[in-house]
Amino acid sequence: MGFTDYSIIDIGLPEAGRYSGVIVVVDSLRQWEGLSTTGYETRKALAASILIDRLERMMPGVKEEIEAYDVVTPRTIHRQTNNPAGTPYGFAHIPSQQGLHRLGYASPVRGLYFASAWSRPGAGYLGAICGGYNCAKQVLREVR
Ligand SMILES: Cc1cc2nc3c(=O)[nH]c(=O)nc-3n(C[C@H](O)[C@H](O)[C@H](O)COP(=O)(O)OP(=O)(O)OC[C@H]3O[C@@H](n4cnc5c(N)ncnc54)[C@H](O)[C@@H]3O)c2cc1C
Structure with a gap:
């Protein structure tokens, strides 16, 4: 698992003197489908408890400091976002689908373009921002 401690920057979310952090693990929508509301909440609570215990082993004392938490799943x-299978990163990040191997901006339909985590250069804020910028440049070139 990965843990990001956001106390190093002021992201403006918590009140002064309080900090936020994020635990991230690889997950799959399949683990969260077909559950009742109670089953879903129970599994989320179990996941939180396991991950917080792991964090406590890495950073002794951190558990005592946690005032509130939430669990976000692929569901x-x-x-x-309506992204298939709840992925925020578009197509899987495997070499054959990365960078120039990802979808281009132009589509077979005239006037329809793609700019997102699914298209070039790839996912994440930077990928989506660069993709939007490059796509807009291509649209402008074609319009002119
Ligand atoms: C919890 C989390 C943490 C992340 N952390 C980071 C990080 O630290 N650094 C980083 O670089 N990236 C991070 N990412 C990934 C990053 O957020 C995404 O890769 C990026 O936002 C994708 O941008 P996008 O424009 O392709 O899609 P999205 O940001 O998913 O935007 C798609 C939009 O389309 C809307 N939409 C969907 N269907 C329809 C419809 N039918 N009609 C109208 N609107 C529709 C959705 O509501 C959404 O607003 C994170 C993602 C998540 C979920």
């Missing part, structure tokens, strides 16, 4: 991301 949450699917609900919020």
